[in-house]
Amino acid sequence: MRTLKMVFLVVLLVAVVGLAGFGKKYTIGFCPGIVTNPFYIAMQHGATQAANELGIELIWQGGQNWDFSEQTVILNALIARGVDALILSPTDAEAIKIPLQEAVDAGIAVITVDTDINDPDSEIRLTNIASDNVLGAFMAGEALAEAIGYEGEVALMGAMVGVTTNEMRYEGFRAAIAQYPNIEIVATEYSGEDQAKAAQQMQSVLLAHPNLVGAFAVDTPTAHGCAVGVRNEGAQGKVVLVGFDAQPLQVEDLQEGLITMLVAQAPYAMGYVGVQLAYDHLQGFLPEFPGNFTTGFYVITADNVNDPETQKWVYLTEAP
């Protein structure tokens, strides 16, 4: 009887301690690069899902522009609010380091998603969760090369200058094309993430280079704009257009045959895994991280675009 009582007491004690530990509500601040982008909205869905499952209060706050001073003020506000962990998609790999250091000094666990900071060994952030952008663009370059029979003139349709993830994609694409001496990048344009401008640029490139056989568009507005440009010039079927990301409008372009292939990232997973890892760290399960997390890609083509599995990879446009 006494042993039974003891066992009961121990079980009760463990349960109480466990519940107390488990019931502790953490607050996690999540700061995307820009709030209006479906890439980040998909990430928000992932983060919200994880937060709901784990009973975490999630504060989702980001800039309306891709602007590191706006992100810094939001970041500092989250520090002032006293969040337990911060997950952030840096808008500038260098500039954001000083404010992030302040978060670390305030005892906040920091994880980066999508973009990483420069010099990641500096122990500012615990880990980075992202796509391998160089690899993704390399894959896109390879696929483009294959589709055009490893020869001809191609164009690199860029978006922003100076944004790390974009620069990595330019690098990956150029590296892929550099393998094939018969393929030449005859034009490089930067749309500034403006789809109307991308459309105009695509048309100009098509006019200037009538022998163009392929183009790589580095993000959503650029890919959609280029698709419009291809249609306006009647170059559909003549030019292989490979795009990065998978927003609904890009997928529609693919279904219409304007885009040949899309390399989709996994923003939902970035959000979900980010919150999960932050939680594990706060709980003490994961005091240190073994390295970075790569979330992989999914290649969408005309062959698989209507599969239900593919639909899961299309980015989301409505906040949860």
Place this chain on the structure above:
Amino acid sequence: MVSHDRRGEPEKSGVVLSERAYEDRPTLWKRLLNQWIFLVLLVFIAVFSVTAPGFLTVRNIRNIISYTSVPLLLALGQTFVIISGGIDLSVGAVLGFCGVSSALILKFVWAATGSVGFSIVVGSLSGMIIGTTLGAVSGTMIAKLKVPPFVVTLGMLGIARGCTYLLTSGRAIVGLPTELARVGNYRIWGAIPITLVIPLFLIGISLYLLNMTRLGRYTYAIGGSETAAIRAGIPVARYKILIYALSGFMASFAGLVTLARFGTGSPLAGLNSELDSIAAVVIGGASLMGGIGTIFGSVVGALIIGVLLVGLVLLNVEPYWQMVSVGAILIIAVFLDQVRHKDRVRT
């Protein structure tokens, strides 16, 4: 309606030019309207202090000040420009250009001489000279070639931002001495951030220039009625160049503050911030038709934008509401500006 107001002005501008009338005694109603925007700021601060967790902490106040410092500096120059009846869309791009060119010069001088202090001084001074020059170039085109300010400064926005990308190949300039970031994040007596001291200093200079010098008087006069200003013998062209040069100077300072705070010369610095600076000035009660505006108002306008941003983040309000609220305040402020404008014509 606009033309009616304009026609109503020359007779008044005659008074404006008579030395002291630019500070003519405001009526109680006008003074209330002037204070109105300040009251709005106080109400926001009061509401957020009660509702937003962490709002009334030293860290957060420092955060608001640091963030506001850049749009505030831009708004100071913009105030002169808008009072003179113009607009400067290039301030954000000039900020970015000055930031990276200062960073490049600083890095070069540091490598050449090995002296951190000397390189920071040379880098900063060159940034100021470049910014002032760019402003003066815009001003010259506006004053001498009679190209509208909107067009000239829009062009300058493109040129300066494009040159910034060309200079940097789009990459941030890194490898600057760590002392730079230490200066930018320095707190006097461990409490007062440098990002508060510099704006206060420049607010002081702006107050002096606008209210106690010929430059200030002529700025109001040119904005009140350019024709009348010319008839009164004011060298309008020269003062316009000065006004835009001043705006460029303030933008270069904003660029230096950004550079020092983040310790890196980013080509993206100041992107879109011209809109914030214009919003701050207009919320602060300046009229885009020229002739009206105060430094105090612009400072309050910039603070409102900063306080709203931070307060709504702390309340975890959906980020879109911040855009909506700043937009709404902007329109309400301009509406009140119209009311005041009518009042001015009537008297």
